[in-house]
Amino acid sequence: MADSVEQDTSDQIEDTQKGKFLTFCMGNEFYGIEIKYVTEIIGFQPITEIPEMPEYIKGIINLRGKIIPVMDVRLRFRKPFREYNDRTCIVVIDISEVAVGLIVDSISEVITIPDEEIVAPPSMTKEGNRYIKGIGKVGSDVKLLLDSDKLLNETDLESLSDL
């Protein structure tokens, strides 16, 4: 019984966040990530490198005493590395108690994309859209919606074998 009530309340919280995405830009594309995963956005700060990690794990940062790993989303998507500048942001996301910082080129805005405006990504044989859960249409623009879980947990076979 208590469980179901708890479910109710968390459903309510989810309701207010439902359909809302934080969009950020990388290269020419806009990506969206569900707002419920985002805990905060911080400016770029010095990263301590951890040896023997895949290239896209840039290292760890000190977030007010909490140590969290940071991932360069560009490198995760096999895009060329771009120098960090003052528009570079770290989006801290929290997926099932695991906090990770995502380095993105720049933050754009929070927008609402209703379910009916989201279409499934075309199935391609190439690994191109592994991390994309759907494609949202906003006016004439298109936002690629990230599958945060896969972003974090999908083991990149190649990068592991690189080690």
Next chain:
Amino acid sequence: MTLSQKGVNELSNPYVNEPMLDLYIFESMQLLEQMELLILSNEKSSSYASEAINEIFRIMHTIKGSSAMMLYNNISTLAHSLEDLFFVLREDEPRNVDYSELSDLVLEGLDFIKVEIHKIRNGDEADGDATGLIESLRVFHATIKGSDFKVEDQNLADGAVSHENRTPEKQQYYISKVRTETTSLRNTFQATLRFEQDCGGMENIRAIVVLNDLADLMEDYYHLPEDLENEDSARIISEQGFTLFLKTDRSLEEIHKVLIETIYLKDLQLTNVENSELFNDLHQEREILLEDSSVKLPAFSSRDQVPNNYEEKEFHSGANQPSIISVSVAKLDQLMDLVGEMVIAEAMVTQNPDLKGLELNNFEKAARQLRKITSELQDTVMSVRMVPLTGTFQKMNRTLRDMCKKLNKEVQLQLIGQETEVDKNIIEHISDPLMHLIRNSIDHGIEMPSEREIKGKSRLGTITLEAKNAGGDVLIIISDDGEGFNKDRILAKAREKGLIQGSEEEITDKEIYNLVFLPGFSTNEKVTEFSGRGVGMDVVVKNIEAVGGGLAADSVPGKGTTITLKIPLTLAIIDGMNIKVGDSRYTIPTTAIKESFRPKITEVIVDPDNNEMMMVRGQCFPILRLHDIYHVKTDVTHFTEGIIIMVEQDNKTLCLFADELIGQQQVVVKALPEYIQNMKKVRGLAGCTLLGDGSISLILDVGGLIGYRQATKV
């Protein structure tokens, strides 16, 4: 609206019950441990001291009551049988008790309750079945009772129980009679309470709880049904409600406030009985009854005062002893983290680069004060986490007892330095290893009594468990006076398992003895219930290494074996040397550092495989370039520009090459984020820490680095 209302009610319940459950588990476990100690100490003298019997009776009574409250019926019925048993022991003092059998039974009961409480703690159903145990307790109960004719009401089949039930009531009236003469009572109330149907058939227990809650407020009271300890009363209360007449000088509101808080309360009627005739009637009836039994009364009262006395005694000792509260370890960890943050924040303020070159006398003074306070705070928090080894050591008594009984050996345990304090985290890790080592000593080390006599030793074997501080470590030494390790057998076994390479002449005795710590090693041919599977030592080594400790064994054939555990005092804070490689910082535990120096190029040797080595005082050590293994960009690649730090662990030495030393500092060890750990276990990294400027430094694991060197060599 109704939904949310219901939601609040439904939600509040688990949150209300949880602290109660925690408290129940905590208290019960403490009581059980206390009781185990009592039994073990009394068993040796082969009879139970009367204080011990009283104490055990009281403990079982408490556990029975609280378990019934929490609706763990299997525990409460078992505790009830034990309580009955000790009641007989207390009251009748039977002579022909087989105390060894009694101890066995009681310990078995204890174990059962412990298992159930563990289940409850893990959130499982406490579903164990104690019927068999209760039956054997009943049989034992009957035996000691049947043979005792001294006590007059012994012929009553359930004498002890009904006896016990009757007495407290009379006790009550006895006290109340005295009181009514001296105090004037203004109010008389009649309260009728009804409990929820689903409170689990423990209505009588709930009623007792109500009486306890009101105990301080009431001057005199009388209740229906009269006999609350009787099982029938639960039924009566559930049908007719629990009626309580009480005299008090408190107001109606105050009484109402207390009563309304009763758990599982369904319905409460509280009225002021102006005409207290009814009460007086009932009261007088009591007094008559009281006089009738006045001959017996002194006997009853003296018996029943025992629990009362105990409470009083406890109260007094509570006032004298330092008061203690129990705090969850999670909260302590949090506090510890915060203090760690504060130490760093303090450094960030007092060593702020903006202050460089400024003359700030007052600031310096204030900063010094702050530094002093933070370091004191840190020490205090650390000391809070320190727990004496007493509990862990005492637990071994039980292991020893069970083993000796099973193996028919005679062994005594000597405890030295059990007051030595160790961090709570570490204590949890060493309990299992110690138990394994003690078991090994008894099973493999100590000989059978007859064998010992032939060898000219005393029949009674001795195992000594000693703890002492040694610098930043604690040494725990387990020694026995048994037959010692059999060197040839160890060698043969090691050869058979392929654990030794190279010629056997080169191996020292010590090295041979330490072979027993290798996984899968067991010289005992027979696999016994306790040891011989060769997994024990493995677990020991793993557990000890998990807390950053080490083991060493030594033995004198025929005289005994000594196993020394070296464990660090704490895991949370270490003394570290910060070093710099390129832009990265690393921290090396100071305890591992032997020396650091700037090398001369002539001392460096390179072998054909490009392995670099260094001659120091005639000895040759391998060199590990940190920038090389961790792929850090740095300008310092020549040995003459950087610095060599010689580190040692487990008698293996390694030279680390870094750019420069930054300085020594106490650092709070933090684990690397789980995400990183899951991705790959980085060799040679033990964790990370925050430096004074808020940047992160990686803590090097010297053992891992030595392994790194070896792994790359192969």
